[in-house]
Every structure is written in C-alpha cells, then in structure tokens.
Amino acid sequence: MAKIAGLAVGMSLALGAVATPAGAQTIADLQAQINALLAQLAALQGGSTTTTTACSFTRSLTMGASGADVTCLQQYLQGTGHFTFSGGATGYFGSITKSAVAAWQAANGVSPAVGYFGPVSQARYSAIAGTTGGTTTGGTTTGGITTPGVEGTITVTKNPSPASGVKLYEGDSMKTVLGIKLEAKTSDIKVERIRLDLDETGDTASQDSAFYNKAVQKIYIMDGSTVLASSDLNSSTVVEESNEISITLAGMSFIVPKNTIKVLTVAMDAKSSWDSTYNADSWTVGLATDGVRGVDGAGVNQYGPSAAGVFTNSFTTEDDILDSATLAISLNSSTPNTQQVICELGTDNDECDNLEVAKFDFKAEKDNITVTDFVLDIVRAGDTVATATTAYIYDGSTLVGSASVAGTTLALMTATFSDIDWVVPSNTTRTLSVRFDIDDAALAADTFVASTDADDTTAENSVGNTVTATG
Structure with a gap:
C-alpha cells in the first residue's frame, strides 16, 4: 500500500x-x-x-x-x-x-x-x-549483460581442477595450470581483466624474472578451448616490483550470468628448452588481490578475490616429455594360475595348441611407446618329455607375433619376437597374452614357466629414441 x-x-x-x-x-x-x-x-x-x-x-x-x-x-x-x-x-x-x-x-x-x-x-x-550487445572474444561471440541498471557482486575462488603439481615439459603448448571459479550474484558480471602473480619458488633461480626468462613463453586465459586473452611473457609485458612479478591480461568481455558459476583456466606455453638445472624446479601462478575486475549491470566495477582469499597453484618444469617417456612391465592380475593341464586339445591327442600360460601388462607414460622386439624366457622342468614348439603373443584376440621356441638346454629355452612394432598409447596400459603350442605330452608331469624382464624388451618413443623398460 x-x-x-x-x-x-x-x-x-x-x-x-x-x-x-x-x-x-x-x-x-x-x-x-x-x-x-x-x-x-x-x-x-x-x-x-x-x-x-x-x-x-x-x-x-x-x-x-x-x-x-x-x-x-x-x-x-x-x-x-x-x-x-x-x-x-x-x-x-x-x-x-x-x-x-x-x-x-x-x-x-x-x-x-x-x-x-x-x-x-x-x-x-x-x-x-x-x-x-553481444561481444566477440577469441573468435567466439558471448552473450551480453541482461541485467542493465542492476548492481551485483562477483566471488572469485580457486577451482579444484587442475590441482597443484602439474608438470610443464619443454615445448608444452597451452598447458593448464590453474582454474579460476567465478560466481555472479544479483547481476550479470562482465569480466574485463585478470591480473596474475608469477613466482619462482624452487632453489635454482634467485629472481622471479626466471619465470619468463627460463620457463614460460606465453600465458593464456581460457574458457574451455577458447582463448579470451593472452600475452607473451617478457620484460615489456610483466610488472616487476620488489622482485615480485605480475602480468595483467585485459581486453576480455566474458559474461558470468546472474546467479551462475563459470570457470576460467590459466594455461601456459613452455620454452622450447631450458637448462637442465631447471628440471624439477618449482613455480607458482596465482591470483592477486582484486586480480579479477568485472562490471555489473549498473556499470560499477566489481573485484575479487579479497586479500584473505588469494590463491595459487604450483607446477614443476621437466625435460622434454619425449625424453621422459617410460615403459613399465608387470604381471597382469588375471594371469593364469599354476594348474595341471591334460594336453589332448591339439590336432593329436598328445598336444595343447595355443595354451595360455601368462599375461603381461605394459604401461606407457608421457608418450606413445612402440615395442619393437620382445623376448620370452621359458623354463621346462619335470620329466622333460613334452616340448613347447611355438610361442604366440596376443593383444586381446589379435595376434601380435609368433616365434619358434629355441632351447639352449633341455631346461632353458627362449622365444624371440622381432619387429612386432606393437604400440602402447601414452598414459595407458595394454596387455599381452602369452600362449604355447605343446607337443609330445605323455603320462608324465612336465612344467613350463614363462617369464620376461626389462632387458628382454626393446622399445622406442614416438620420435624413435630408445626407451628403457622397467619391471
């Protein structure tokens, strides 16, 4: 009333x-x-x-x-x-x-x-x-403010992903190192600039300027895969005060709609190479006090985070990722248990064809790994009547290679798989199944043990450099 x-x-x-x-x-x-x-x-x-x-x-x-x-x-x-x-x-x-x-x-x-x-x-x-009106950033049009005349607030916090500890390798492009969570209240907020603090926190360098002189070439603010703003890092683009450096990325028009949360990420291009002394060195990138500036529907600037809410993420610099690629070999958890097998499943009543005896896991990290050669060691024990004539390796139902079993003695044999060129994709684990053809089984107990070790595997990374297997 x-x-x-x-x-x-x-x-x-x-x-x-x-x-x-x-x-x-x-x-x-x-x-x-x-x-x-x-x-x-x-x-x-x-x-x-x-x-x-x-x-x-x-x-x-x-x-x-x-x-x-x-x-x-x-x-x-x-x-x-x-x-x-x-x-x-x-x-x-x-x-x-x-x-x-x-x-x-x-x-x-x-x-x-x-x-x-x-x-x-x-x-x-x-x-x-x-x-x-709509604004264009990084080639993508984003919607405009739909709350003209209305004041609002923005809350800026650290996004859980990515976590601290990311590894930045020589030559990395747009590697994500920090997530920024933005929440608009009461009004849409148009984010126009973000200021970041950059620090060298390891023991190698004595000044933060090593951040752009030694480690990082370029920095980005990203909305998913869209670049909202970017800048080369050098003495002309950073601000250095009392041995502390920061970079301001401006010119954005990113809309955070009223009562919603958006996440932006900070990404980096690494230098193509650096001194080996910087391997495993640590660095941080973080949001300065009032590092985010946005404009609400009433045209009023809104800032965050407060001094109490500033945050950082750490990352480390490492050698060229290809040079750091690894291949680890282990026994698969579903490898067949030791058991008695009656060999009457082959073409004759005294044979076992394609008898599975072991499974091995191959785990590649940091690059695609190609296994070129693989040697299987076979130990025969017992009455030494039956013989293993041919060995096979399968990736699922796909035959990867076959090899004749050659014996140095009645008890010690090997099967050498050459030029198999079996690829284990980066950061994945693939499994090889080992199978034998057993001949001349009799009313006697023979045992066959299949094994391998790191020295039995020859592998290379995606550019042909040798990778030494472990396991």
Whole structure:
C-alpha cells in the first residue's frame, strides 16, 4: 500500500512543477527521489527481458515527441523493465514514457531523473548499450549483460581442477595450470581483466624474472578451448616490483550470468628448452588481490578475490616429455594360475595348441611407446618329455607375433619376437597374452614357466629414441 501512495504523490508533484516555475529546482530534486522509488518498484515488480536493436538518437526526446526513435526507446525500456504500458511501444512520448525514462535515469545514475531524454541520458544509454550487445572474444561471440541498471557482486575462488603439481615439459603448448571459479550474484558480471602473480619458488633461480626468462613463453586465459586473452611473457609485458612479478591480461568481455558459476583456466606455453638445472624446479601462478575486475549491470566495477582469499597453484618444469617417456612391465592380475593341464586339445591327442600360460601388462607414460622386439624366457622342468614348439603373443584376440621356441638346454629355452612394432598409447596400459603350442605330452608331469624382464624388451618413443623398460 505504501508504494501505491508514493505513486500518487509523484503525480501531484509533477503537476505542481508545471504550475510553479519558481520552485523548479526543489521540485526536480523531489521528482528525482520519486523516480528512484519508481525504479525500485519496477525492480520489485519485475519485467520480461526482450532483445532489442541498439537505438540511434539524433535529437533530444521529451513530452510530445514521436517517431521511430521513440519506439526504439520504448522497446529498450521494456527490456529493462521500466516501460510497462500494456499497449506496448506506441512511438509517442507521453507521461508514461516520461515516467519510464525517469525511472531508468534514477537506476543508472543520471541526474536529475526527470524524464527528459537528452544528451546526458543518451550518452549513458550508449555506454550501457555497449554492455548489453553481444561481444566477440577469441573468435567466439558471448552473450551480453541482461541485467542493465542492476548492481551485483562477483566471488572469485580457486577451482579444484587442475590441482597443484602439474608438470610443464619443454615445448608444452597451452598447458593448464590453474582454474579460476567465478560466481555472479544479483547481476550479470562482465569480466574485463585478470591480473596474475608469477613466482619462482624452487632453489635454482634467485629472481622471479626466471619465470619468463627460463620457463614460460606465453600465458593464456581460457574458457574451455577458447582463448579470451593472452600475452607473451617478457620484460615489456610483466610488472616487476620488489622482485615480485605480475602480468595483467585485459581486453576480455566474458559474461558470468546472474546467479551462475563459470570457470576460467590459466594455461601456459613452455620454452622450447631450458637448462637442465631447471628440471624439477618449482613455480607458482596465482591470483592477486582484486586480480579479477568485472562490471555489473549498473556499470560499477566489481573485484575479487579479497586479500584473505588469494590463491595459487604450483607446477614443476621437466625435460622434454619425449625424453621422459617410460615403459613399465608387470604381471597382469588375471594371469593364469599354476594348474595341471591334460594336453589332448591339439590336432593329436598328445598336444595343447595355443595354451595360455601368462599375461603381461605394459604401461606407457608421457608418450606413445612402440615395442619393437620382445623376448620370452621359458623354463621346462619335470620329466622333460613334452616340448613347447611355438610361442604366440596376443593383444586381446589379435595376434601380435609368433616365434619358434629355441632351447639352449633341455631346461632353458627362449622365444624371440622381432619387429612386432606393437604400440602402447601414452598414459595407458595394454596387455599381452602369452600362449604355447605343446607337443609330445605323455603320462608324465612336465612344467613350463614363462617369464620376461626389462632387458628382454626393446622399445622406442614416438620420435624413435630408445626407451628403457622397467619391471
């Protein structure tokens, strides 16, 4: 009920302004206060959001004006929730439009807010329209602010992914090292710049300038795979104060919609090479106090994090990833258990064809690994009547290679698989199944043990350099 009474008083004072010119300044002040109440009422009542075309104004608009520019203004004010006439845009600037303009002026800091849409209001409109249209960043168009005139806040925290401890290898491109979580409240927030602190925290360098002199070539702010901003790192782009360095990445127009969370990431290009003394050295990248600056719907700058909320992630520098590639060999957990087998499954009643005797896991890290040659050691014990004639290795149901079993003695034999070129993709584990053809089984107990070790495997990385297996 109080808000309805406020509207009635507003109309009375507006009429009084026409009848009493001598009190125009006082009345204008009161009118501004009333229009501020109108703006609050409009915000409480809400309004539908519509997409409008940017208006072009070549004259001031006031009571009695009409035309396409008035229609465009009314449509814009419909979108902001200030023009609520049930008949929609009419193209005529009457008392309803004047009240709507006054409410918009009060909400957007235009004084006096008396409903006259002149140069000051039009300049303010142009500034806001620049934030309500779509913006293009990194080749991708992002939506504009949909909450014009509304103040908001932004909360900036560390995203759990990626975690600290990322390894940056020589020549790495766009390696993600830090996640920034952004939460907008009350209004959309347009993030325009991010300032990062860069530190060398290991024992190798004595100055943080080693960050860009020795380790990192370029830095990015990313929205998924989209580059929002980037900068080379050198003495011209960083700011150095008291041996502390920072970099500011500006020119962004990234929208965080009201009451939603978005995550941006910091990525880096490593130097193509560095001194071996920097291998395993540690570094940090973090968000400075007020490192994120955004603009809300009212055009007010919003910052985060506070001094108490600053955060960092660490990473280490390592050799060229190819030179760090590894291959580990181990016994698969589902390898067949020791058991008695009756050999009558082959072409004759004294044979076992393709008898599985072992499974081995091959784990590649940091690069694709090609196993070129593989040697299987076979030990025969017992009555030494049956013989293993041929050995096979399978990847699932796919035959990788076969080899004749050659014996140095009755008890010690080997099977050499040459030029198999079996690839284990980077950071994966693949399994080889070992199978034998057993001949000449008799009413006697013979045992066969298949084994291998790191020295029995020849492997190389994706550029042909030798990789020494372990296991």
